[in-house]
Structures are given as C-alpha cells and as structure tokens.
Amino acid sequence: MDTxxxxxxxxxxxxxxxxxxTTKREQxxxxxxxxxxxxxxxxxxxxxxxxxxxxxxQSADLTKGAVYFYFKSKANVLKAxxxxxxxxxxxxxxxxxxxxxxxxxxxxxxxxRSQSVIGAEKTEYMLLAILMSxxxxxxxxxxxxxxxxxxxxxxxxxxxxxKVGQESGAFRNGIGPDELASVIMATNKGCYVExxxxxxxxxxxxxxxxxxxxxxxxxAART
Amino acid sequence: MDTxxxxxxxxxxxxxxxxxxTTKREQxxxxxxxxxxxxxxxxxxxxxxxxxxxxxxQSADLTKGAVYFYFKSKANVLKAxxxxxxxxxxxxxxxxxxxxxxxxxxxxxxxxRSQSVIGAEKTEYMLLAILMSxxxxxxxxxxxxxxxxxxxxxxxxxxxxxKVGQESGAFRNGIGPDELASVIMATNKGCYVExxxxxxxxxxxxxxxxxxxxxxxxxAART
Amino acid sequence: MDTxxxxxxxxxxxxxxxxxxTTKREQxxxxxxxxxxxxxxxxxxxxxxxxxxxxxxQSADLTKGAVYFYFKSKANVLKAxxxxxxxxxxxxxxxxxxxxxxxxxxxxxxxxRSQSVIGAEKTEYMLLAILMSxxxxxxxxxxxxxxxxxxxxxxxxxxxxxKVGQESGAFRNGIGPDELASVIMATNKGCYVExxxxxxxxxxxxxxxxxxxxxxxxxAART
Amino acid sequence: MDTxxxxxxxxxxxxxxxxxxTTKREQxxxxxxxxxxxxxxxxxxxxxxxxxxxxxxQSADLTKGAVYFYFKSKANVLKAxxxxxxxxxxxxxxxxxxxxxxxxxxxxxxxxRSQSVIGAEKTEYMLLAILMSxxxxxxxxxxxxxxxxxxxxxxxxxxxxxKVGQESGAFRNGIGPDELASVIMATNKGCYVExxxxxxxxxxxxxxxxxxxxxxxxxAART
DNA sequence: TATGAATGAGAGTTCATTCAT
DNA sequence: GATGAATGAACTCTCATTCAT
Numbered sequence: 013m014d015t016x017x018x019x020x021x022x023x024x025x026x027x028x029x030x031x032x033x034t035t036k037r038e039q040x041x042x043x044x045x046x047x048x049x050x051x052x053x054x055x056x057x058x059x060x061x062x063x064x065x066x067x068x069x070q071s072a073d074l075t076k077g078a079v080y081f082y083f084k085s086k087a088n089v090l091k092a093x094x095x096x097x098x099x100x101x102x103x104x105x106x107x108x109x110x111x112x113x114x115x116x117x118x119x120x121x122x123x124x125r126s127q128s129v130i131g132a133e134k135t136e137y138m139l140l141a142i143l144m145s146x147x148x149x150x151x152x153x154x155x156x157x158x159x160x161x162x163x164x165x166x167x168x169x170x171x172x173x174x175k176v177g178q179e180s181g182a183f184r185n186g187i188g189p190d191e192l193a194s195v196i197m198a199t200n201k202g203c204y205v206e207x208x209x210x211x212x213x214x215x216x217x218x219x220x221x222x223x224x225x226x227x228x229x230x231x232a233a234r235t
Numbered sequence: 236m237d238t239x240x241x242x243x244x245x246x247x248x249x250x251x252x253x254x255x256x257t258t259k260r261e262q263x264x265x266x267x268x269x270x271x272x273x274x275x276x277x278x279x280x281x282x283x284x285x286x287x288x289x290x291x292x293q294s295a296d297l298t299k300g301a302v303y304f305y306f307k308s309k310a311n312v313l314k315a316x317x318x319x320x321x322x323x324x325x326x327x328x329x330x331x332x333x334x335x336x337x338x339x340x341x342x343x344x345x346x347x348r349s350q351s352v353i354g355a356e357k358t359e360y361m362l363l364a365i366l367m368s369x370x371x372x373x374x375x376x377x378x379x380x381x382x383x384x385x386x387x388x389x390x391x392x393x394x395x396x397x398k399v400g401q402e403s404g405a406f407r408n409g410i411g412p413d414e415l416a417s418v419i420m421a422t423n424k425g426c427y428v429e430x431x432x433x434x435x436x437x438x439x440x441x442x443x444x445x446x447x448x449x450x451x452x453x454x455a456a457r458t
Numbered sequence: 459m460d461t462x463x464x465x466x467x468x469x470x471x472x473x474x475x476x477x478x479x480t481t482k483r484e485q486x487x488x489x490x491x492x493x494x495x496x497x498x499x500x501x502x503x504x505x506x507x508x509x510x511x512x513x514x515x516q517s518a519d520l521t522k523g524a525v526y527f528y529f530k531s532k533a534n535v536l537k538a539x540x541x542x543x544x545x546x547x548x549x550x551x552x553x554x555x556x557x558x559x560x561x562x563x564x565x566x567x568x569x570x571r572s573q574s575v576i577g578a579e580k581t582e583y584m585l586l587a588i589l590m591s592x593x594x595x596x597x598x599x600x601x602x603x604x605x606x607x608x609x610x611x612x613x614x615x616x617x618x619x620x621k622v623g624q625e626s627g628a629f630r631n632g633i634g635p636d637e638l639a640s641v642i643m644a645t646n647k648g649c650y651v652e653x654x655x656x657x658x659x660x661x662x663x664x665x666x667x668x669x670x671x672x673x674x675x676x677x678a679a680r681t
Numbered sequence: 682m683d684t685x686x687x688x689x690x691x692x693x694x695x696x697x698x699x700x701x702x703t704t705k706r707e708q709x710x711x712x713x714x715x716x717x718x719x720x721x722x723x724x725x726x727x728x729x730x731x732x733x734x735x736x737x738x739q740s741a742d743l744t745k746g747a748v749y750f751y752f753k754s755k756a757n758v759l760k761a762x763x764x765x766x767x768x769x770x771x772x773x774x775x776x777x778x779x780x781x782x783x784x785x786x787x788x789x790x791x792x793x794r795s796q797s798v799i800g801a802e803k804t805e806y807m808l809l810a811i812l813m814s815x816x817x818x819x820x821x822x823x824x825x826x827x828x829x830x831x832x833x834x835x836x837x838x839x840x841x842x843x844k845v846g847q848e849s850g851a852f853r854n855g856i857g858p859d860e861l862a863s864v865i866m867a868t869n870k871g872c873y874v875e876x877x878x879x880x881x882x883x884x885x886x887x888x889x890x891x892x893x894x895x896x897x898x899x900x901a902a903r904t
Numbered sequence: 905t906a907t908g909a910a911t912g913a914g915a916g917t918t919c920a921t922t923c924a925t
Numbered sequence: 926g927a928t929g930a931a932t933g934a935a936c937t938c939t940c941a942t943t944c945a946t
Contacts, residue, residue: 015270017247018250025922026282030428035946036361036907036909036945038907038910038944039909039910040909043909043910057372057373058373058374058925059282060286060372061284061285062280062284062370063375064935064937065936065937065938066935066936066937074910074911075910075911076912076937076938077909077910077912077939077940078909078910078912080938080939081908081909081911082248082908082909082936084938085937085938086360086936086937086938087244091273093314112942128381146366146369146428146432147282147285149280149432150280150281151281151285160945172435177270177912182360184448187441187444187445188359188441190436190437190438191437191441191445192440192441192445194429194433194437194442194445195422195427195429195442195445195446195449198422198428198429198430198446199418199422199425199426199449200425201425201429202420202421202422202424202425202426202427202428202916203418203422203425204419204422205369205424205425206417206418206420206421207421208370209368209369212419213411213413214414214417215411215413215414218410218411218414218415219277219414219417219418222410222414222417222453223418223421225316225407225453226422226450226452226453227416227449228447228452229452229455230449230452231450232452236917247941261928262926263924263926266926266927271921272906287918287920288919288920288921289919289920297922297927297928298927298928298929299920299926299928299929300922300923300926300928300929301921301926304926304927304928305926307922308920309919309920372910403938480925481925482924482925482928482929482930485929485930485931486930488745489930489931503819504819504820505728505816506732507728507730508730508816509732510914510915510916511915511916512914512915512916516710520931520932521932521933522916522917522932522933523918523930523931523933524930524931524932525930526916526917527930527931527932528930531916531917532915532916532917551688557789559796559844566806570819579813589684589815590813591878591944592815592874592878593728593816593866595724595726596727597727597731601854606756611915623749628746630894633887633890634884634887635890637883637887637888637891638887638891640870640883640891641868641875641888641891641892641895642874642886643871644868644871644872644873644874644875644892645864645867645868645871645872645895646871647870647871647874647875648866648868648869648870648872648874649864649867649868649871651815651867651870652864652866652867652870652873653867655814655815655818656863656914660859660860660863661857661859661860663855664856664860664861665860665863665864667856668748668856668860668861668864668899669864669867671899672854672864672868672898672899673895673898673925675895675898675899675901676891676894676934676945677764677879678898680925705905708905709905712905712906715942732941733940734937734942735940735941735942743906743907744906744907744908745905745908745941745942746906746907746908746943746944747905747906747908749941749942749943750905750906750907754941754942755940755941755942791946
C-alpha cells in the first residue's frame with residue numbers, strides 16, 4: 013500500500029465520528045479555506061472596500077482576530093485570492109494556448125474554450141480579477157500593480173497570437189493587434205460581468221456560444 | 236416696474252466686466268455644475284464609496300456643507316448624475332434607434348453608431364452607469380434599482396431589435412434573443428471600460444471599428 | 459475711541475449673560491484650548507501611548523471626532539503641545555541667558571533662575587518635554603526628532619556657557635563641557651520629575667534652593 | 682540508587698559535548714533567562730506598554746505561549762525583573778551604606794560609589810526601576826506600589842543618612858532632609874537616564890565624577 | 905516543555921451627516 | 926448661499942490572554 017494512501021487512512025481513522033478537523037494543520041487549512049472562500053464571494057458581490065473584515069470572519073464562523081492571525085491585513089486576503097486566481101485562471105489559459113501549437117487559429121480557439129471552461133467552473137476567480145481591476149484602477153495601490161500584471165499575462169498572450177494571425181493572413185488586417193486584442197479581452201470581461209449580474213436570466217450554453225462566435229467572427233479575415 | 240425685473244437689471248449691472256457669476260441664480264447653477272462635474276470624474280476614477288464628500292467639495296472649491304446644501308446627501312449627487320446620464324446617453328440612443336425606422340439592421344446600426352458617438356463625447360456618463368452598476372450590484376440600495384432601470388431601457392430596446400431581426404431572418408437564429416442581446420451589451424460595456432482603463436495605449440478609431448465589426452459579424456445570420 | 463476697543467466691546471455686548479463662546483472663532487479657540495489643556499495633563503500623568511483620544515475628547519467635553527477635526531491625528535495633538543512647550547520654556551530660558559550678558563556665571567544664573575520660574579509656573583510643559591523624550595527615545599518616530607531638537611536648543615546654550623566658563627576659569631576644569639553640561643541637564647530634568655512625582659511631600663522653596671546650589675557648587679572652580 | 686540522582690547522571694551523560702542545555706531543568710532556566718534578559722532590554726528601550734509579549738518571545742526565540750507558560754502574564758515578567766532589580770541594585774546599595782559604619786559622610790560616600798558601580802555594571806536594572814516608575818506613576822496599578830516600595834527603600838536610607846549628617850553638622854542645614862535627599866535622588870536618576878539616552882556622546886569617567894562632585898558639594902555644610 | 909489557533913476588548917482613524925451662524 | 930464645528934457609527938488593526946494539543 014502506498015504511504016500516501018496509508019497516511020490518508022490514518023487521518024480518516026483519527027477523524028472517525030467527527031466533522032471538525034483535529035490536527036492543527038487541518039485546522040489551519042480549514043480555517044484559511046473557509047476564510048478565502050467567503051472572502052471571494054463577498055469581494056465580488058459587494059466589492060473589496062464595501063466588504064468588512066468582520067463580515068469575512070463571521071461568514072466563516074470565526075472572529076476578526078482570526079483573519080488577522082492568518083493574513084495580517086485585509087489586503088493580504090485579497091492578495092491570497094489573487095494568487096489562486098492566477099493559478100486557476102491565467103495559467104490554465106496560457107497553458108492551453110501553448111499546448112494548442114503554433115497555429116494562431118488553434119491558439120485563439122484554445123483561449124476561447126479555456127475561458128468557457130473557466131466561466132463554467134471558476135467564474136468567481138475570473139470575476140474577482142475583472143472587478144478588482146476596476147475597483148483598484150488608478151488607486152496607486154500595490155494591489156493595482158498585482159492586478160495589472162495578472163491581467164497583462166493573459167492579454168500579452170492574446171495580443172501575440174493576434175499579431176501572428178494577422179501576419180499569416182488568418183486574422184483580419186487593417187486594425188492594430190493591440191486594438192483587436194483589447195476588444196477581445198473587453199468582450200471576454202464584459203461577458204463575465206454580464207453573466208454574473210444577470211446569470212439567472214440567461215441560458216449558459218447560448219451565451220457561451222454567442223461569445224465564442226463574436227470572437228471568431230470578429231477576428232476573421234475580411235474577404 | 237416689477238421688482239423681479241428690477242433686480243435682474245441690478246444683477247446685470249453688477250456683472251458688467253466680470254466673468255464670475257454674481258446673481259444668486261447664476262451662483263447656484265455654477266456651484267451645482269462644478270460639484271456635479273467633479274463628482275462625475277471622482278466617481279468613475281475612484282468609485283462611489285471610495286470618494287468622499289469632502290473630495291467632491293474641495294475639487295469644486297467649496298466645502299462639504301455646500302454639497303449638503305444643494306444635494307441633501309451623497310447619494311443624491313449620484314442620482315443627479317444618473318439623471319443626466321439617462322438624458323445624455325440612454326435617450327439619444329433610443330431616439331436614434333427609433334429614428335432609424337423599423338428595419339432591425341438599421342436599428343442595430345443606429346445603436347452602434349450612437350454608442351460610438353457617446354463613447355467619443357459623453358464617455359464619462361456612460362462609464363458612470365456601467366461602473367456604478369457593478370459597484371451597487373446586489374447592494375439592495377435604492378440606487379441599484381435606479382441603475383437597473385436605466386440600463387434596462389437600453390437593453391430592452393436592443394433585445395426587441397434583436398428579436399425582430401431574428402424573426403425576419405436578418406440576424407442569426409438558434410440563440411435566444413436575450414443571450415444575443417446580452418453579449419452585445421457585454422461587448423459594449425466591456426469596450427467602454429477597456430477604453431477607459433487603457434485609453435492611452437489604444438487608437439480610438441481602430442478600437443471603435445473593431446467593436447462595430449464584432450457586433451455586426453456576431454449577430455449576422457449564419458449562412 | 460479706538461476701533462480695537464470698540465470691537466471688543468461689541469463682542470462683550472454680544473456675549474452678555476452667556477458663558478459659552480458665540481462666534482465660530484471663539485468656539486474654535488475654546489475647543490482647541492480645552493483639548494490641549496486636557497491632553498497636556500493626560501500625557502504627563504499617563505504617558506502618550508497610555509492616553510486614548512477618547513479620554514482627551516471626553517475630558518474636554520467633546521467627542522473623538524472633534525479631536526480629529528482640529529488635529530487630524532493624535533500625534534498632532536502632541537506636536538501642538540510641543541510647539542507651546544518650545545515657546546513657553548525653551549525660548550524664555552534662552553532669552554534670559556542672552557539677556558544676562560556674556561559672563562558665564564551670569565548666564566548660568568539666568569538659566570537656573572529661569573528654570574525655577576518655569577518650574578513654578580509652567581511645570582507641565584517642561585515635564586512634557588522630559589517625559590516624552592523618554593517615552594519616544596529610540597522610537598524612530600518623527601516626534602523623537604522634534605523632541606531631540608527641542609531639548610538640544612537648551613542643552614546647546616548650556617554647553618556653550620559651560621565651555622566659556624571653563625575657559626575663563628570661572629567653572630571647574632578637568633571635565634569635558636559636554637559631561638558637565640549633561641550632569642546639569644540631568645539634575646534639572648531629574649528635579650522636574652521628582653517634583654512632579656512627589657510634589658505633595660516636598661517644600662518647593664527648599665527643593666528649588668537645593669537644586670540651585672547643586673548646580674552652582676557642582677560647576678564651581680575647584681580651589 | 683535513588684531515581685533523582687540517576688536521572689541527574691543521565692542528564693549529565695546526555696549533555697556531554699553539547700553547549701545547549703538538554704535537561705528540563707536547564708531548559709527551563711535557559712528559557713526564563715532568555716525571556717527576562719530580552720524583556721529587560723525591550724522594556725527600557727521601548728517602555729512597558731509599547732513592548733508586546735510577541736516581541737519578548739521572538740527576541741528569545743520562543744513563542745508567546747512560552748511567556749505565558751512561565752510567567753502567566755505580561756505584568757509578571759516585569760515583576761520578576763523588579764525582583765532582580767531589588768536584589769541587584771537596592772540591596773547592594775543599602776548593604777554598602779550599612780557596611781560603611783555610622784558616619785553620614787562615609788555612608789553617603791558608600792551610596793555614591795555603589796551607584797557608580799551599578800551604573801557601570803547593572804545600568805539596565807537601575808534604569809528599569811527609574812523608567813517604569815515614570816511610566817506607571819499614577820496608574821493605580823499593583824506594579825506602581827511595587828515600584829514605589831522599591832525606590833522608597835533607597836530613598837529612606839538616603840534620607841536617614843542626610844538627616845543624621847545635618848544633625849551632626851556635617852551636611853548643610855536650613856533645608857529639610859526630605860528636600861535634600863530628593864534632590865540627590867533626582868540627580869542620581871537624572872544621570873542614569875541622561876547616560877542611557879546620550880551614552881554614546883559622553884565620557885563615562887568624567888560623567889561619573891561630575892555626578893559624584895555634584896552630590897558632595899551640594900550636600901556640603903555651608904561655611 | 906511549548907506551540908499555534910483563536911478570541912475579544914479597545915485603539916486610532918475616517919466619513920456621511922447635522923446644524924447654528 | 927455657504928461655512929465650519931461637531932457628532933457617531935463603522936472600519937482596520939493590535940494585543941494580552943486562553944486553551945487544546
């Protein structure tokens with residue numbers, strides 16, 4: 013039996029009949045997880061500034077002190093969430109584009125599909141990046157830089173692909189790659205926000221397909 | 236001679252050779268104008284909650300008290316700006332669509348052209364509506380309703396046009412009109428925000444054309 | 459009748475039968491005065507850090523907000539008090555030394571007499587400087603510099619006088635002027651604190667005379 | 682063989698070739714020692730209130746919990762240090778005065794010499810008593826009493842000596858013994874603090890001699 | 905012996921708002 | 926028409942302390 017599985021069993025055994033974590037490590041992980049999950053929801057529904065540390069703590073059945081014990085500051089809570097965001101949204105998207113090979117059409121395809129998947133599974137993280145970018149824009153805050161960098165990674169990959177596609181004649185010419193890539197990103201971000209704000213009223217499948225077609229038809233070479 | 240006219244004459248006399256308004260009415264109008272103009276800029280650059288009444292007042296070379304004298308509350312300043320927003324962005328757009336006749340293609344054309352004009356001339360008002368919608372979303376605030384209603388007027392006109400276009404076969408079918416209209420609005424809003432946040436880096440003409448093409452190609456009937 | 463007196467009478471007339479200040483200027487002056495007076499007492503009896511803004515405000519029958527309205531921060535309350543301290547203790551002492559002429563014995567005499575007068579009339583301001591110097595020592599705070607500078611003005615004047623006296627043979631030699639001046643300052647500060655902490659038990663006249671003799675006999679030339 | 686001895690032998694064996702303590706007793710002693718040493722420095726450099734339990738613990742490479750394990754409270758850390766202070770500063774001084782015989786001049790000599798020695802070797806403990814007296818003065822705290830008592834032992838011995846000296850004609854008359862003793866204590870304390878705050882700038886030997894002469898000349902009988 | 909998670913009281917500070925002048 | 930004094934509620938953050946492990 014492999015040792016990883018064994019240790020999992022040990023832990024499981026220790027925990028029989030309990031739903032509260034017992035070891036300190038588990039406690040820590042559980043508390044951090046609860047705090048981050050609740051903070052994520054609160055930040056995107058209310059905004060960062062409108063969310064109080066007290067609210068975050070209470071949502072996770074803890075006190076303010078616990079938030080500061082784990083994160084030292086409210087800003088650090090957001091930073092921790094942005095780390096996750098980068099890991100769960102930016103990196104998979106860029107990886108998917110890389111994996112798609114060199115053809116710009118394939119890469120754009122990979123971008124759009126990746127965004128659709130994230131939109132279905134990790135919506136909140138992507139939304140966080142978008143909404144916080146707006147909220148912190150022009151603040152001069154350290155977080156602003158963090159957000160700009162995060163979004164720039166995606167935008168750079170996209171712009172590069174657009175450029176290559178224009179050069180190869182696969183994508184429309186006559187419009188700068190910066191502007192074309194920006195409209196794609198704008199559409200992408202706009203759709204996330206629209207989906208979040210009116211999600212209940214919209215059919216996800218239709219909405220995603222419309223988004224996909226907008227991007228593809230929008231960049232297609234003019235004939 | 237009635238006293239009202241007399242006092243008007245007095246005021247006119249007083250104002251000879253000055254460029255600062257002196258009559259109470261002018262004073263009033265000038266102060267309100269200054270306050271609203273500065274508040275508009277502050278709300279879109281910093282957000283509503285992050286902007287203090289003190290900042291608004293100081294930007295307009297007045298004191299907090301003046302803000303309360305004219306508007307009774309901070310929320311009212313925003314409401315006044317939303318009144319202007321409706322007048323300057325929503326109404327012209329809807330009027331343009333009405334004026335374009337019954338053909339859905341013409342109407343969509345009118346919508347997109349109107350948005351381009353507003354984007355060039357009244358960017359800040361449109362941005363206010365978009366950014367405040369995000370900031371107040373889910374707040375339960377009275378302002379939320381105001382914003383929802385304001386945006387809904389535009390969206391309803393758009394949805395109706397999309398629907399008619401689909402029925403006539405001019406626009407693509409197979410996707411609900413709600414979803415299609417939402418992606419258009421999402422693209423529209425996304426482009427405003429993108430433009431605002433990266434304006435300096437982008438060529439306006441290219442950006443606007445890309446936006447326009449995205450919308451038209453996106454809604455075009457599939458062949 | 460001169461206009462200044464007239465306006466004083468006007469104000470007096472306005473205030474007949476009231477003990478609350480009426481004009482805004484008076485209000486402001488009264489509030490600031492109350493706040494500073496109470497803060498002075500609290501800072502020297504409890505220390506700066508142990509004194510809360512709430513306490514200062516309540517002592518002056520105001521709220522915390524008023525403290526921030528006038529001083530912007532707790533640190534500024536102390537800074538305002540240090541301005542007064544410099545004006546009421548350091549400057550008179552240095553002025554007295556200057557006025558005493560060039561003879562070092564006269565100058566030292568002036569220093570000691572001035573300190574006795576201050577000890578009798580402005581004890582609290584002098585104590586503030588001494589106690590805050592100890593509390594902020596090594597803090598790296600901006601206030602630390604302010605305090606060091608303030609005390610240095612007195613110490614420099616004293617050291618210079620000591621030096622001249624040593625050179626003229628009026629004061630003892632064989633000990634550096636720095637060290638001699640420091641022991642004088644130490645005795646001076648020590649007496650202020652001792653007086654403050656045990657004031658009730660001590661006869662002021664005897665205590666002051668003993669202090670004076672300590673200084674004069676201590677610096678006297680060895681025969 | 683009794684088990685206690687056995688375990689001692691075991692411990693001795695365990696420790697061969699190490700310089701880190703290993704037995705529980707040694708560990709305990711080492712931890713307590715580290716904690717107290719670091720706390721002493723922190724209390725005099727930052728003050729008691731400005732020093733956090735966390736800082737004390739980290740300085741000693743331990744955690745907050747350890748401080749509470751050994752001392753039960755922050756106040757107890759200070760109390761333990763005050764016990765040491767009494768033992769290392771008050772008692773030697775009083776013992777030296779007793780040992781000097783009955784002559785008040787010899788006793789005062791013993792006091793001054795003892796303070797010079799302490800000033801050179803145990804400065805920090807003496808400073809702790811002086812600075813904490815100021816910080817806790819008027820706090821109503823239990824520690825205030827402890828400090829008052831501690832200082833009073835020294836001051837009483839000094840006052841008694843002064844009194845005897847005045848009665849025998851060796852010391853100046855015309856000033857109450859309380860006042861004279863207080864000025865001596867004030868000079869003493871003042872010099873400790875001055876030395877601590879400006880130590881780097883001053884020559885210890887000169888400073889100590891000036892202090893000594895101040896006291897002797899200050900109490901000398903007037904001729 | 906000592907740790908690390910967590911608490912809760914209270915600190916300094918900000919800000920929308922009120923009101924007498 | 927507009928100011929400036931003042932409030933009070935809420936916010937971020939700190940810290941001595943407790944306790945299960």
